[in-house]
Amino acid sequence: MSDIQRASRERHRYEDLAGFVEDLVENGTLRPGMRAPSLRAIAHQKQASLSTALQAYRLLEDRGVLEARPKSGFYVATCRPSKFDTPAVSCPPDTPTKVTVPSGVLQLLHHAADPNLVPLGCAIPSAELLAAGRLDRFLARAARTRGKQYNIYTEPRGDAALRTEVSRRAARWGQALNPSDIAVTCGCTEALSLALRAVTRRGDIVAIESPTYFGLLQVLESLGLKALELPTNARDGLQVDALERALKSKPVKACLLSSGFNNPLGSSLSNAGKRQVLDLLRRHEVPLIEDDIYGDIHFGPDRPIPFMAIAPEADILYCSSFSKTVAPGYRVGWVVTPRHMQSVLEAKFGLTLCGPALPQAALADFLSSGGYDSHLRRIRRVFADNIDRMSRTIERTFPSETRVTRPAGGFVLWLELPEPVNARVLFEQALEQDICIAPGDIFTTSDRYANCMRLSCGHTWDKRIQNSLEILADLVHTQSKRA
């Protein structure tokens, strides 16, 4: 065998080996974020040399199938290469708009509680996935043994043990919270509402990402606030230069941004981007309300660092909840603010007085028992897998001009459909087939995103969801052909 022959054979060997591993990824044996077989193991298994295995993995790295992590080996990439482009940077109008939530949002929530519909509409993880069984047992135990103790109005900030647990968790990402700076709320919705109340008045302008979660728009509407939607990139989040222009030209009274994996784009600002934002807001003396509800659902190794952890001294009101990770049914969220706690508590007293005591006690017990982290590891894998399978199915079935996000966390996909397609029409058509989706126009106060939709990947992948996507694809093809 000549050297050339040997080199050619070797090339075939590492390409074969790469193809073998890529197939494992393609057919789902290896899932995004999973560790790939070690070089030694794969070389042994395929009777190749270590250097051939390394060449194969380098090739897969180039193709975006694997990613190398220093001192840890190769992992299946969480952001897989896609045939489809990601959505373009959004271009909302640069004028503040009095928020009026489009009709149909309540209908969507109503559908979310209907078990007969395929649940691609609301961003609610399936109860199966969340497996809150352990939490429920803590609730049952608290109700049995401490019901009397907890049949009270809690103190205005909420259960002290829960606030301690929340501050303990924050310490992991370097955030030193004083439990007395935390107020427990009825989910993240009440947290955002209280935070906005503390720093704005009716008619004020609030800068937000665009597109944005329709529930946030409802909060803004209920407070009579104006929304200034800012251009946001599906890859790296808010366009900081747009924020700068807005702060210079308009009397923005507060800025409301997600800490990571914003809903619906799933994009996150880098830490450098966050520092720029913080610097801008400090210079213009504008408080930041940050929504960290998706922060714990990261597919990569690192959690997005909250703004408040980056700049503990800044004027920030931090909001989060357990609704996306363990218990939407418990409605427990929290707001952290060293500076505005008094206003927050007064507003809470006028809204809900306080939250139910036993669910808070159960969550405190659950967190202190230490099971939350292994639970998070599990659901991160499942959500990443769901997003991957859904993306693959969309690539296979939707028109090739479709643009899809590639989120590195959370559990929603945002689709930009070929222009003539109207997502509101699609929503109605899908509903007739017992499929619920979220049409794009409810994610803005302006007249935009009519050709967009959000799909929830919060339910375990199954044949029914796959079929629904195929039906959606057919509906989209039909609409785009008609045009």
Next chain:
Amino acid sequence: MSDIQRASRERHRYEDLAGFVEDLVENGTLRPGMRAPSLRAIAHQKQASLSTALQAYRLLEDRGVLEARPKSGFYVATCRPSKFDTPAVSCPPDTPTKVTVPSGVLQLLHHAADPNLVPLGCAIPSAELLAAGRLDRFLARAARTRGKQYNIYTEPRGDAALRTEVSRRAARWGQALNPSDIAVTCGCTEALSLALRAVTRRGDIVAIESPTYFGLLQVLESLGLKALELPTNARDGLQVDALERALKSKPVKACLLSSGFNNPLGSSLSNAGKRQVLDLLRRHEVPLIEDDIYGDIHFGPDRPIPFMAIAPEADILYCSSFSKTVAPGYRVGWVVTPRHMQSVLEAKFGLTLCGPALPQAALADFLSSGGYDSHLRRIRRVFADNIDRMSRTIERTFPSETRVTRPAGGFVLWLELPEPVNARVLFEQALEQDICIAPGDIFTTSDRYANCMRLSCGHTWDKRIQNSLEILADLVHTQSKRA
């Protein structure tokens, strides 16, 4: 024995017998609302004739110790005669006031959660009395067996089974409710907040009773509403003629009244008075928000009839909760409105999205199991007894110029102290002795009720509470002497 001698002896006999029964009431053997021994039994026991026993009971009826109920016999009066007058009709200013809640209210709520203080401040029944053990077991069972099913966002109106149970209960007092006209809320506070949002805008005038629950004032403040406080009588509630004058002279946008046993006076409008109010509001096209949170705690045989039951077709938003009767810790209330449900749901979506699911499911199970009524009978007796004992102690120890309410339901007393006494000073002095009271000035938006205080009778009577009242009496005496 001459006829005169016999007549004199008979008079002594029935007076003796009356004295014997009055002692039983005085020493607490017979409690308000309890059935007195039958005429036959007492005549037999005291070896008197039936007619003598009847004479004795008629005497006690004249003295207000007993009350006769048709076809049922004699009962210990729930409104006992008192040495002290009831408070005068309140005279709030007749101008609407932008609501600013006085400081100290949050401090009061904070104290309410402190088990080291004698709890006379907040109107929260003791967990001991409420004995929510059965409810807690339903919660434990629901969490164990149906946790997965309930780990969801409920539909916007809340748990359907609970709404059905609420409408079933209302049917008992002749109120036909459609469960789809009910929205479950986070306690009565959120119900009132949603109801006000549905029919008013910032700056509008809302007519309310005076004095009024400070939590309601906080709700009004958080919505930027103006309060028009109306004169209210400690015996029969709102002065209807004052409402009429207000409606004629001011652009009142909503009227918020309690259905019965208002907080803090404990007074109720008669059904005739309610009809007058409804007629006035209909003519002026002003919606009524009614707060029925104390309706189930009536000491007499009849429950106050809600306005909505009297006039189902009127523009009414009905609010209530389980916080005063079984579970303050569960934070479950509801608002009923056939007319404004869409606005209510939209507002709720912007405030709290929805409430926690399992506590609602547990309450539905508890109600359908049928134990609620026997529980209500028990706590009515206990609250009536607490109020009676507290009133007696006040009469025995406070200055004779003190005026005290004589509520026929609920579990609070309102005291008007001799003029120079300042209840805010009293509040601070009492706190130093580990006693919490509610100073009168937090029950108004005007500069009034500085010499008033509210005492909660929601905790089982014991030596500690009796001692606290004696300490309060000493403090009041000292303040009034200093003047």
